[in-house]
Amino acid sequence: PLLRFSGSSLVRPQLREPPDAALHEGSLSHYDGDSRSWQESYFVLLGDFTLQWFESEEALRKGCEPGGSTALSGYLLLSSPSEYAESLARLCQGLAGGSPFADAPGELLFFLYHPFRRQFCFRAESAGSRRIWRAALRDGIRYRSTELQRRDSLEAEAFLEAVRFYRQERGRYGAGDLLLGPEPEILGNVLMEDLLPVLRSQVLPSFRGSERRRQQLWLQFLQEVYALILGEISGEFEGFQKEKEKLQMELEKKIRPDLDQMLTLKDQIASKLRAVVRGPAESCCSRSVEPHLRRVMEDLMRPVGAGVEAVRSLFAQRVDEMIGRVRSSPVAVLQKELLALGRTAWQPEVMLPCYEEADLYRESLRGLEERFGFRGVTGLVLGAQNLMQQLMRNATHTFQQLWRQHRGRAGGRRQLALLLGRVKERVLKKFDCDSSSLRQRFAQEWLLRIFLPFLLKHLESGCKLELPRYESFVFADFGGIVNLENVYEETVLAALLPAVGRGEGPQGTPG
Template identity: 30%
Template sequence: TGFMLIRSLLANRRQHLFHLSRTNAVMAEFGKFYEQQYAVALFNSVRYEIEGGGNTQTQLLHRKDPLKNKSIFSGGLFQYLEESKKWRSRFLYVGDFYNISLYESKAVRVINCAGYRALTSMEEYLGLLNNSLSDTKAKAASAPFLKCPMQFPLILWHPYARHHYFCVMTEKEQKKWHAVFQDCVRHSNNGLSEECKVATPAFTDALRLYRQAKGHYGTWDLMCGNQAQILANLVMETLHPELKNLIVPRLKGKLQQRQRDWMLISDAVYRQVLSQTKTQHEALAQVCEVERPRLDSALRTDMDQIITSKEHVSGKIRALVLPRVEQLVRSKVQPYIHSILEALMEPTSRGFSEVRDILFRELVEVSKNTTNDRSSEKLGEHMDKISMLAFHPVKMQSCYEKMEALNLEGLQQRCDVSSPSVFIQRAQILMRQQMDNAVHTFEQLVHQSLDGHSGEDFCKIIQRCQDRVLKKYDYDSSTVRKKFFREALLQIIIPYMLKQLSPSCSPDLPKFKELIFEDFSRFILVENIFEEVVLQSVSKDIMMAVKEAAVQRRHNLYRDSMVLTNSDPNLHLLGEDTIDWAGQFGGVKGDRQGGEVANRKRKQIVSMIHLDGMPLPYESCQEVPGVDGIPEESEGQTEQDLETEKPVNPIQHVPIEKEPGSPDSLNEIRDLINPVLEVVEKDGSQLTNGMLLLEEEILIFFPPIHLLCLPKCVINML
């Protein structure tokens, strides 16, 4: 009955037109903001390019592609299939893009974790689920609609999209998978690429102004994923409650069944909205990119006049609003800056301190191992392991947990801070970046110092490089934290001030448009100038608060006066790529193709889990092998064509003439238990269920299926 209702609701043309019209309305309004902010962002970018601007000189090096030829984790667990209401063994693979790839027979589905939350208890999940149907809350003793065969669940929850249910057999497995899932969510929620100097600021400013026009100030938890996903969340923010009021009263059955039906409806609507926002955003971005050359030419021709005009208008607006702004800062902002900063500094500094401790322990371990075995092969082996330390979710988990203690209670109502998750995940990403920068710098220093030295000197070289890297880390981590504190304070305070000032100041802003020449009106917007005036008025207080905290040295912050010069002028001339320690010192070489060395295997960062009593025939699961030249599966084949097609050997690519039948021997049964599957990965193909296809072609070995999944007759034979 539930599925029939869902099909009837989704097949209703009026419902589809309702979703489409709401998406079109949001995108049309957002598009106006985006076109305006695109010209302003282009003006700021060109002005920065012409005038120049200095960034803080970092002591640590940064590499461009640290995860090249690497994967994060892979392994087997159990997944709950909603269609059949059964648990099945599945193989999951997490590659360098942090998407969760799920292998089902010959199909490959990928979960993009943007906007998800990784849960480890049914109680927490039920709390979120019951809140989704606020008018029919479940009782405390109500049973969930699914039961885990084991007591270690893993659930990926999303406010709009489909939920994913997994479970594992041991607590150790659960902790490791949970750390990996959290890292996938953290990476997917990290925001848009900062390399796009025009499109990214234009998008974020347009989104902020759109939400402010609707009365939503402050941080937003669902500004995560790519542009299409963010816009889909923006549409669902208002569409979802309306659909709930329209559809939930019509759902029949027990509470658990109504919850399942509502989740399926929400996921189907979200996928439709996501498809529409993706198409419309691409069209909007294309229109702006086509117009960019003309705008760029006008900017470079009249840059001086545009800057002069903007400064003139800024002075007029500042004279009008500054008295009101200063009064608000004195009475409502200054008394709270230090308490907000202290709440941010405590967990953040403990997290960065934990990063330093882990880095120190790992470097000491390398030094000890090198002392015991001074061969270059062992050194290459240890250095190869430590090179991926920053991307090891389990080893970095203790650092991330320190940041989870961030408590902004009281600010959520006062300053429109929806939750501290925005600041938590940003600080965790910065921790990972600093760890990788420190490890990469250590690698480069060691590699540079090894020329002409024997194994007897390895320990001294490592010790000397370790001390230098830790000093550089102390300086850079202080710089990064202070910048994070300033940005977080601005994110908390500025929306609050705009919300307080807009009712009295906004009606006076339109008259300043008359002071702007028509040719410059695309690049000078009075709304942006008003926000800049507000930002400048409180920036001085924020800077002073951070400086005072640095002087106190309570959280190991360097004072701004302590500007370190680059102690290694030649260090920044070294390479930005990851050093192939195993290839150079361990004798493991890649295959040459076209004059370049191409690695055939993706090395896995997190080790596989070996269960007691469960034999693993493929002990080399540390490396996920790759196969070149696997032909892509035909996308246009019908089910009938696939049924009549002869099966192909997944390794030799030779057609199997004999149709596979029932297993006749013990070895054949074992081959069925541990099958070898050839999968094809493709990028950019959006499936109808909102998942993505993978990027490259790999050969994956399935882990053993648990004996509980086998018939008793097969178990007896084994």
């Protein structure tokens, strides 16, 4: 998983699920591609970050079934018609571009884009409505898309690694944003990646009509294919979940008696691989990786650092506002204020200025895809925002815990305010210490995610093709456990880590 937050001295609360009730609701105009006109519907963002829509608010209140719904995982929230048109153009290669709208779309627009699900073109009633909806949808996209990464379990990590190795066997390195969403959606993304070139060459030419009509048919076709694939995968995955515990027990019985022998065998193979891989890997690092490490590390540290500072400022501001109200209100108001402080991390509009700092990655790391094949900027942005939310949640929870420990020392409102101020300073001191190490670790891990796939790809022809020579070293009984691909990647990673350490330089730990 991306971050385990081990070693943090802030008190960490248990991961809290968002509320079950509707998080946000209201009327929005949305563009209908069939009629090429704007229509108004009533949208509801549920507590599990599913977006539903109804014909009207009255239909919702009467208990009518929604007109439709979609999970927000895998979506991109776009701000302008040009961004939306560019995304469609990439998906509709081979078709003429142009605006998807019949007329000028107007202002106060925002878009939900997914390559294989229904697209949404929204128009809000006011700038305030647009801002609130964007903040709420952004939070839903982040929460649903990083579900697996936040699970922080060996099982989730093993699944993501298995998908990555599957793609690497086909010469595709750096899974990036394909690994966003729950397991069935990730598998669906990978399968659509395999199918898309075939569908473009064999199905797209059969569509007839104007370019706009062909584009519309193509998008509808992709949505239908994806829905079919996702339904099949979800059923298969649910069946596998029922068998998983039994398979794990069988695997454990197989490993336990021979674990020492397996580890010895793994070390022997690693030693042989190092003799073959170390020289080419270090040469590739010094030639193609190290010259860029310092600059990329700086680019990684800057937005997450700014976001963490924004979290710190927001926390301090919220506590200062609370202290100000406590000075002029009855003491009983404090409990209500503490509860409101604890909800800060779950208020997307309040956290938005912090989260927006992470969006700077989309511009500052733009050149990494062309130079290093890195296609994981969306995952990087969402990961940085998760870190910011976790730090705010930790800080507010720690503040509440410390207050409960020391509240007996406070008498009147003046003493109460002084005590709250001292608790705030103590939390901020811990925040500074912990956030420094966490953002450093965050940047280090993403540095490896950028350069390890690049290095593996460049070593494929010279080193990876040698792996079959070592298959005979693995006993038949250990074939499904001692994985040559894993051992090989660990060997390449061992060559990259010293280069990453040198590339961080003296600026590695910001204040």
